Amino acid sequence: MTTETTGAAAEAADTDQPGRSLLEDPEEMRRSGYRVVDAIVDRWANLGEGPAWRGASRDVTEPLLHGPPPESGQPLEPLLETILQDVMPLAGRIDHPRFLAFIPSSPSWASVLASFLINGFNVFQGTWLESSGPSQIEVTVTDWFREWLGYPRGAGGLFTSGGSAANLIALVAAREAAGNPPSGTVYVSAQTHASAVRAARIAGIDGTRIRHLPVDTAFRIVPAGLRDAVRRDREDGLTPFCVVANAGTTNTGAIDPLAEIAHVADEEGLWHHIDAAYGGFAVLDPETRPLLSGLELGDSVSLDPHKWFFQPYETGCLMVRDVKRLEAAFRMLPEYLQDADWGPEHVNFCDRGLQLTRTFRALRVWLSVQRYGLGAHRREIARAIELAKRTEARIRTEAELELLSPQSLGVVCFRYVGGAAAAPNRLDELNREIQDRIVQSGNAMLSSTRLGRRFSLRFCILNTRTTAADVDLAIDGILRTGRELTV
Numbered sequence: 205m206t207t208e209t210t211g212a213a214a215e216a217a218d219t220d221q222p223g224r225s226l227l228e229d230p231e232e233m234r235r236s237g238y239r240v241v242d243a244i245v246d247r248w249a250n251l252g253e254g255p256a257w258r259g260a261s262r263d264v265t266e267p268l269l270h271g272p273p274p275e276s277g278q279p280l281e282p283l284l285e286t287i288l289q290d291v292m293p294l295a296g297r298i299d300h301p302r303f304l305a306f307i308p309s310s311p312s313w314a315s316v317l318a319s320f321l322i323n324g325f326n327v328f329q330g331t332w333l334e335s336s337g338p339s340q341i342e343v344t345v346t347d348w349f350r351e352w353l354g355y356p357r358g359a360g361g362l363f364t365s366g367g368s369a370a371n372l373i374a375l376v377a378a379r380e381a382a383g384n385p386p387s388g389t390v391y392v393s394a395q396t397h398a399s400a401v402r403a404a405r406i407a408g409i410d411g412t413r414i415r416h417l418p419v420d421t422a423f424r425i426v427p428a429g430l431r432d433a434v435r436r437d438r439e440d441g442l443t444p445f446c447v448v449a450n451a452g453t454t455n456t457g458a459i460d461p462l463a464e465i466a467h468v469a470d471e472e473g474l475w476h477h478i479d480a481a482y483g484g485f486a487v488l489d490p491e492t493r494p495l496l497s498g499l500e501l502g503d504s505v506s507l508d509p510h511k512w513f514f515q516p517y518e519t520g521c522l523m524v525r526d527v528k529r530l531e532a533a534f535r536m537l538p539e540y541l542q543d544a545d546w547g548p549e550h551v552n553f554c555d556r557g558l559q560l561t562r563t564f565r566a567l568r569v570w571l572s573v574q575r576y577g578l579g580a581h582r583r584e585i586a587r588a589i590e591l592a593k594r595t596e597a598r599i600r601t602e603a604e605l606e607l608l609s610p611q612s613l614g615v616v617c618f619r620y621v622g623g624a625a626a627a628p629n630r631l632d633e634l635n636r637e638i639q640d641r642i643v644q645s646g647n648a649m650l651s652s653t654r655l656g657r658r659f660s661l662r663f664c665i666l667n668t669r670t671t672a673a674d675v676d677l678a679i680d681g682i683l684r685t686g687r688e689l690t691v
């Protein structure tokens with residue numbers, strides 16, 4: 205008999221023990237966890253002091269960060285330092301008080317903690333069987349959203365990765381509700397977010413059956429234009445089945461005439477989806493709520509808590525007025541999930557969308573609302589809108605600035621037109637140059653858009669840290685740079 209153990213035998217012996225290779229020592233877990241918490245808290249404490257944006261081209265990032273995977277592990281501490289020094293700083297600081305570009309985001313601490321918890325507890329939020337408590341929280345939070353929207357009982361929804369996924373799920377539900385017609389046609393605003401068009405395409409609607417509806421001078425869909433387009437298409441043998449309206453366009457914050465569109469949709473038998481990914485939570489502000497009237501009439505509504513409800517990416521949501529229509533489109537019960545069928549009271553969120561394996565996003569919103577109260581979220585939304593109004597007022601007083609679209613929700617669009625050398629045919633180029641210089645300076649992060657044929661600077665204000673002084677600093681920077689470039 206030999207005492208020598210072969211490799212295979214050694215491996216077999218290992219199966220009697222937990223695999224140690226990927227398990228950390230508890231003390232190391234605490235140490236590294238505290239280091240991460242410290243790094244986040246330090247970042248938040250000094251957020252306004254650094255630049256609003258830093259980025260680098262691939263020739264800088266590749267030598268710094270590209271390499272083969274090591275076969276053996278390394279100590280965590282230096283790896284965390286590399287991430288904190290070389291990776292994280294090369295990014296937009298989207299929660300910086302002067303990050304006014306695109307649609308910013310400023311998650312609450314409670315929602316960030318919830319994200320950590322969700323991953324640490326590895327919640328599988330696809331079926332009630334595997335996550336009863338978490339599923340109840342998602343039912344509860346989507347029921348809050350139902351009430352905020354003014355939806356009836358029988359409405360429901362699910363958390364998604366974001367507005368794009370919510371729009372896609374809505375488009376598929378609409379298509380299925382219409383019986384998946386081969387010549388199905390979809391109507392979107394000329395100002396729609398690209399994700400709605402992409403959603404239609406993924407849902408099988410080719411570009412020739414996606415109509416971009418004209419908008420009025422306030423960038424809103426003209427309901428009569430919708431009716432005309434639908435009737436024309438029907439005469440041409442197509443099958444109109446869905447209109448996508450906006451409660452806060454990305455470009456200008458425009459809110460389409462939702463009640464009138466609902467009326468046309470009703471008459472014409474269209475599914476009325478409202479993309480409220482950006483603006484939907486403004487219903488919580490009593491002064492703004494009337495502007496969003498009609499939101500409750502949509503067949504479905506996309507919401508993005510990671511935009512104006514102070515949550516980390518990826519926290520999106522789709523709400524559907526009759527949730528049964530959503531489940532009719534997505535529910536599947538394969539044999540390997542038969543144990544998970546606890547009856548309709550016990551929602552299997554996998555039945556409402558694309559994902560079977562899902563994370564527990566609803567906890568972020570739940571903890572945030574429990575910790576700070578709904579009132580705090582409401583006040584922050586109202587404060588951002590007030591700041592946007594004040595920004596518009598300041599732009600109107602500055603002779604060198606031209607307002608291109610007035611404040612709507614938190615968005616204001618304008619451009620620099622002052623200075624002797626600001627010739628009308630050079631304004632696009634000049635404003636692009638102003639934007640570029642300001643972004644490079646780190647003073648503020650600005651983005652631009654095109655309104656009609658004009659290049660426009662665009663502020664989107666929603667960050668809880670942004671103050672009037674921050675907005676003024678950004679405007680002062682634009683004026684100063686404009687003057688430097690046009691003397």
Ligand SMILES: Cc1ncc(COP(=O)(O)O)c(C=O)c1O
Binds near residue numbers: 366369454480
């Ligand atoms: C109006 C609107 N809809 C949809 C989206 C897409 O959402 P997400 O980026 O969360 O997928 C956005 C994103 O900015 C948006 O502004």
